[in-house]
Amino acid sequence: MPLPPSSEILRPNSRRLLTLVECSGPVTRGQLAQLSGLPVTTVAGVVAEMLQRRLLVEVVSEVAPRGAGRPPRTLVPAAPPRVVGVIAHRGSDLHAAVVSLTGLPIGGRSETVVHPDSTPEGDAHLPGGSLELGARLLDAALRDTGISVQRLAGVVVSVARPQPAEVDLAPLREQFEAPVVAENDANLGALGESSFGAGRELDSFVYVMLGHGVGAGLVFDGRLHRGAAGFAGELAHVQVREQEDGPLCVCGGRGCLAQVMGPSLHEFVRRAYARRLSVPEVLSLAADREPGVRRTFSDLGRTVGRPLADLCTMLDPAAVVIDGSLGAAGEPVMAGIREAIDRHAAPAVADSVRVLAGQLGERAEVLGGVALVRQRSLDEQ
Numbered sequence: 001m002p003l004p005p006s007s008e009i010l011r012p013n014s015r016r017l018l019t020l021v022e023c024s025g026p027v028t029r030g031q032l033a034q035l036s037g038l039p040v041t042t043v044a045g046v047v048a049e050m051l052q053r054r055l056l057v058e059v060v061s062e063v064a065p066r067g068a069g070r071p072p073r074t075l076v077p078a079a080p081p082r083v084v085g086v087i088a089h090r091g092s093d094l095h096a097a098v099v100s101l102t103g104l105p106i107g108g109r110s111e112t113v114v115h116p117d118s119t120p121e122g123d124a125h126l127p128g129g130s131l132e133l134g135a136r137l138l139d140a141a142l143r144d145t146g147i148s149v150q151r152l153a154g155v156v157v158s159v160a161r162p163q164p165a166e167v168d169l170a171p172l173r174e175q176f177e178a179p180v181v182a183e184n185d186a187n188l189g190a191l192g193e194s195s196f197g198a199g200r201e202l203d204s205f206v207y208v209m210l211g212h213g214v215g216a217g218l219v220f221d222g223r224l225h226r227g228a229a230g231f232a233g234e235l236a237h238v239q240v241r242e243q244e245d246g247p248l249c250v251c252g253g254r255g256c257l258a259q260v261m262g263p264s265l266h267e268f269v270r271r272a273y274a275r276r277l278s279v280p281e282v283l284s285l286a287a288d289r290e291p292g293v294r295r296t297f298s299d300l301g302r303t304v305g306r307p308l309a310d311l312c313t314m315l316d317p318a319a320v321v322i323d324g325s326l327g328a329a330g331e332p333v334m335a336g337i338r339e340a341i342d343r344h345a346a347p348a349v350a351d352s353v354r355v356l357a358g359q360l361g362e363r364a365e366v367l368g369g370v371a372l373v374r375q376r377s378l379d380e381q
């Protein structure tokens, strides 16, 4: 059988290899073979053609490997690498970040949209006005860094609503001439920790967002599980109080965790004080080991931990990863969650599941956006 012309074999692979080089930083041919799952000889052939077509350039590292041997020759994209734009709420600010496909921060702009001492809506969405503002902030962040929209590999909008497909993204697609997707904020946190943080070595885990809202993201076999209706991990609307005639939640239910806890962890603590506390005040009280605040945080951990215990019994994840943005509040919250899992999950599951702190802090959502764009770029090829 005659072989097809070499370019027909090489070109489809070359797009994939270029994306992998953009996502991983300088790599050797051997590392590229490992990342792509392609045989070393195929990678060598495709790379040779890509070097010829000036898609890649070869860089000789100045640092020789330990011991004898030639310095490694690594491959980098010939053109300036593509970037990712992420629009997300961060506390009371709306934030637009420009990040490399390797996860390095390049630029960003923020603007306060909710006064830190005001109470935001019970189940904050990203309203149309915020979306427009987010687009303006991203545009400004790109201009600050001198990056043209042509270099955008994708734009991700983090939203609190369970079904991000309802958000109208057409204006953003037109403005940025790039794929634009909306994703649930807790799902982005889960993806971030999965690719860059505490979940890197975990095949399955439940990510629990608590800092700026409540939600969970489920990662199984290294992929996000969104569920049939996009509601998977909607921890905010799990019923934690039996209520026949209590106030209705925004979801239409009663006694939801979101109602018990309020829109955020900080809001939950503020209720315990006669005076309205600012977020830094709440966190510094937790850091000072103020017993009242720490007790409130551990109570909250037990409340959140109760439905998590059932989830663990049913899904048997390797770990529960807790929002790393909680700072000093993380420790008592995790202790409460651990206690609830030990008490209510099936003993074998309680013994094996680990409760871990997220490693990315406030950056989890933004890095989740990078992970999402990377995954989509590779899946399309």
Ligand SMILES: [Zn+2]
Pocket (backbone or CB within 6 Å): 236, 237, 238, 249, 250, 251, 252, 253, 254, 256, 258
């Ligand atoms: Zn609800």
